[in-house]
Amino acid sequence: FYGTYLAETKKGEPVTRTKKEAFQADAVGAMHQLTPSHFKRMHTFRIEWQPGPGGRIDWFTKAHKVNETHSIEGDGKGTDWVKAFTLKDESLSSLMGSQIPNEPSYLIMNTAISSTWGFPYDTPAWCERCYDCSNSTCSCAFNPGFCNMMRKGVAMYIDHIRVYQSKDDSAHVGNPHTMGCDPPEYPTREYIKGHEYRYMRQPPFGFYDKLPLKEVKAGGGKCKVDNDCGCNITTSDSDPNETEPD
Template identity: 30%
Template sequence: MLKSWFAAVACLAVGLVAHESTPFVAADEWDAQTDVIIESMDEDQLVGQMVQVAFSRFFNKDKTFDEDKFRAYAKLKIGSYLSGPWQSGSYNGKYGWTAQEWRDVLSRAQEIVKEENEGHPFIFGIDSLHGAGFTSGAVLFGQPINGAATFNPDLAYTMGHIAGRDTLAAGTPWIFGPMLEISQNPLWPRVYETFGEDPYLVSTIAESLIKGIQSDIDRQPHAGGHLDFLTYQLEWVTGEEGYVRWSLDGSPIFEVTTDAFSNVPQNSKKNNPQKVMLEEPMYLIYNVALSSSWGTTPPNAGRECRGDGNDPVANAICDSFPMYMKIDYIRLYQDLGDDLPADSYMQVGCDPASHPTKKWIDAHIDEYVDDDNTWKEVSGKAFCTKDNDCTIGGNVGTTALKTGKCVKSRCQCTYSTSWGGPRCTTALAGSTSTSASSLSSRAYGPPMGLSLGIAGIIVFLSFISVYMAMIAVKKEAAALTKTNAQGKMAGSMVDENGLNHSTNQRPKDNYSQNFV
């Protein structure tokens, strides 16, 4: 029961910072991560996750962080802290920290907790009901009741977006708000943090505000940076009216049309061949290489940019750069012809039955390979920080098989003949030949020789086991035969001594007649 309840709490916590516009991350992925975290905790840690302590108690009067006092609580496995030292008032004319100062304090606190709690971080939240009020330079709005009085959901969205942006920039992914109570009190107590007394108005303004808060927040609670999603699109249309077009979020940014090939300038070279748009099965290679000198090192908002790091403007620009880049999915469509119904002429994937791309490539493999430039199988070498970055399963799920490890910040495959790829997560083919037969009959897993060797050992051990069992049965049968022979010999000796004479000399009467 405890595990199920805590799983719900954990999912709720990450749900508060979920990116509303990205539903493609499946719920079971969060469940898997939650299960792994929970299973690694003992009872003290699970209880600690249900305790939340005011962060303000760990600061001195001058707002400096008391690490020793905080470490004592970290030893108790406390899982959540809230607010900070500025609720109690200003100090030396300051009413809050800069975003960088917030991140420095929270980063140090996380380091202490991880040291004392087997690497598990804590969850931190703060009140930002009308802006990041304790972050210097942040935008501060009027109280929520004022926002509701505008009856403007778009304004509420903007307020939420800015509050979420500024709070996250200070290293806090969790806002304690909005306050959704329906309040009606003519005495006017402290109800200005609500959206008023009308349920419809409260729900409408709250919905827009929450969407605004979540619009600029990374899915990963520990990430102190912004997350944006872009859709890249490539259209390849063949024929006389064809073109190759690159688009970004639906807007074309570059295009090459068929006439660029077919109507080339002839000049004096009348034999300049007329070209057509390529129309044949082909590979699709997606290259998203990123410069190793991009952004900050390590990639984390608030770190200094490359260079001397003394220009605050440059540092601010650097903080706005993407810290991590990830491909969510690649989807391919195949145009099957305009003569089909509008809802069926597009085929998802690149190998439809009417255009068997894979079959064509398999049958014409020589046209797609170069004997002088053979395939190169990559084995490790991806950047890493821990062993889980270089194995199947990774940080989600557990497996006894570790296909790689992190050595000097680079992945190194443990079973180089069976598992490869930059992160040692790709099952290698049984043969690296580029012949048609090897492509069409590609086998994954351990090499064939190793598989046959293991199979041979299993068969040999099976024969040995059967042989030993047969020997044991024969020995048991021999022992039983010997025992029976000894019994018969003993019986004959009794007869010879006349000890059982009356039985041997019993009359031939039918004894069954003597029983009722």
């Protein structure tokens, strides 16, 4: 839903959004209804990105097929990829005159799971509208269960994120596959050099930057036990005290 005004939800929709929680969507995204088991065990999701003219973004989730037309999702038994949503490039083009970006980009995982939509809660007229969980008078201003969640704490665990890129240019509908942040089709480094002021922080948002590009620091840490590197480790041939991931 890019460039879409998400108004009050209608009866039967999987999410509940009031008039006060309506908003303008200025980013590419999709909503998908989860099951209770999604909050109790690990699940795998997938997104496929085909940028440029004719491209598309596909969101997938794991489920297992009961028959040719029905799948069950979220019970932890899923082995089949089920497409949850598709956004085609022509949809963006006709709606906003834009395309799925194919310029060099960062990968930022912006993920959220909730049983309610937005904050603050759409409070009744008689509510004090205070936001203090220690004050019982304020309970009417919070979504049900919000204060209990804040007291007990809640966590969403991400086990791994894997990024693959096809070596076959025919799998890419636009330009050939590129690696790095300065491909020939988009000379990013030259552009930044010509517009340095756009990439340097200025008060009041931060101290003056001397340069727009900063050196990327390598970690240099050593793996001593499996948990250090998230994998099985073996001793290096060159240094018996240094270990490398398998």
